[in-house]
Amino acid sequence: MLHAPKPLAKNRENIMASPYPKAPKRNRPKNLNLLTIRLPIPALVSIMHRVSGAFLFMLLPVLLWVLHQSLANDESYQLAQAVLHHPLAKLICLAVTWAYLHHAFAGIRHLALDAHYGIRLNYARATSRAVLIVSGLLTLRMGIWLW
Numbered sequence: 001m002l003h004a005p006k007p008l009a010k011n012r013e014n015i016m017a018s019p020y021p022k023a024p025k026r027n028r029p030k031n032l033n034l035l036t037i038r039l040p041i042p043a044l045v046s047i048m049h050r051v052s053g054a055f056l057f058m059l060l061p062v063l064l065w066v067l068h069q070s071l072a073n074d075e076s077y078q079l080a081q082a083v084l085h086h087p088l089a090k091l092i093c094l095a096v097t098w099a100y101l102h103h104a105f106a107g108i109r110h111l112a113l114d115a116h117y118g119i120r121l122n123y124a125r126a127t128s129r130a131v132l133i134v135s136g137l138l139t140l141r142m143g144i145w146l147w
Contacts, residue, residue, distance in 0.1 A: 045128040049106035052099040059096060090146050097142045102135040 031037060039047070070080040083089055109127050112118050118127050 040125070041128040041132075042124045045106055045109070045131050049103060049110065052103040052106070055099045056096070056103060059099075063096070093146060094139060094143050098135060098139040101138050102131065105131045105135050 066080055066084075069076045071077070084093070109118075109131055112127070113124070118124060
């Protein structure tokens with residue numbers, strides 16, 4: 001006569017219990033408004049690195065089209081030059097310049113962090129400020145040169 005094997009534990013709760021103790025339930029307030037959260041500067045630089053990369057990626061077809069139009073013939077070159085001399089186009093070029101510079105310098109910073117250089121908090125804050133200052137100053141220099 002065959003019998004079913006008996007469970008090792010005496011009751012079902014012991015079988016299903018997690019090996020980790022449960023954390024006590026906290027009644028902490030939840031802030032779901034992302035605009036009111038004060039992020040540290042390294043987090044802002046990291047978020048801006050992602051935003052600038054997405055901006056450059058989405059703008060790439062437009063930049064390639066403008067380059068193609070400027071190289072197609074003399075008439076399209078004159079048209080592209082006239083469009084790029086418009087103040088709104090200059091502002092867009094300035095935004096692209098900032099995005100490129102910020103993305104490049106923040107990318108170098110992220111590579112250094114991945115190599116475990118500058119991971120202490122004071123260095124992380126200092127390099128974040130440096131990324132913002134250098135990309136801002138170089139963008140300002142480019143803006144002066146554009147106008």
